[in-house]
Amino acid sequence: xxxxxxxxxxxxxxxxxxxxxxxxxxxxxxxxxxxxxxxxxxxxxxxxxxxxxxxxxxxxxxxxxxxxxxxxxxxxxxxxxxxxxxxxxxxxxxxxxxxxxxxxxxxxxxxxxxxxxxxxxxxxxxxx
Numbered sequence: 001x002x003x004x005x006x007x008x009x010x011x012x013x014x015x016x017x018x019x020x021x022x023x024x025x026x027x028x029x030x031x032x033x034x035x036x037x038x039x040x041x042x043x044x045x046x047x048x049x050x051x052x053x054x055x056x057x058x059x060x061x062x063x064x065x066x067x068x069x070x071x072x073x074x075x076x077x078x079x080x081x082x083x084x085x086x087x088x089x090x091x092x093x094x095x096x097x098x099x100x101x102x103x104x105x106x107x108x109x110x111x112x113x114x115x116x117x118x119x120x121x122x123x124x125x126x127x128x
Contacts, residue, residue: 009038009051010103012085012096019080032056035085037100048100050082 017031033055040047053061061078087093 007039007041008104008107009036009048010100011035012037012099014085014092014096017081017084017092019077019084021080031081033081035081035096037085037096039104046101046104048086048096050078050085053078053081 012035013033014035015030015032017033018025018027018029019031020026021029033053035050035054036052037048038051040049049063051063055061059074061074061081063078063082064075084090084092085096088097
């Protein structure tokens with residue numbers, strides 16, 4: 001888990017990910033790597049988007065932005081991988097949703113426990 005600009009994020013490992021190519025699932029091209037799942041914001045409770053991808057071979061794929069919007073292969077590959085991971089109708093997407101929900105719940109629980117501990121310490125300080 002790591003915060004990106006104050007947002008919750010976690011790492012999701014994927015293997016044998018197939019992408020849509022020519023309007024069908026291409027199983028001859030299987031991808032392995034890790035994706036950074038980042039919370040979509042307060043207005044989208046418990047939802048995420050893929051913010052970065054690292055393939056097992058070491059290639060890093062950046063989320064398309066205004067700065068890197070050129071239509072090159074890496075950007076298209078990122079889009080296609082992210083589409084599978086962000087789609088809860090795919091096996092990998094359902095697994096990513098489950099992992100993200102579990103990690104987010106653990107983070108919320110840890111934050112709640114931390115806030116309670118800080119409050120207890122604040123109350124106990126004057127007694128010392």
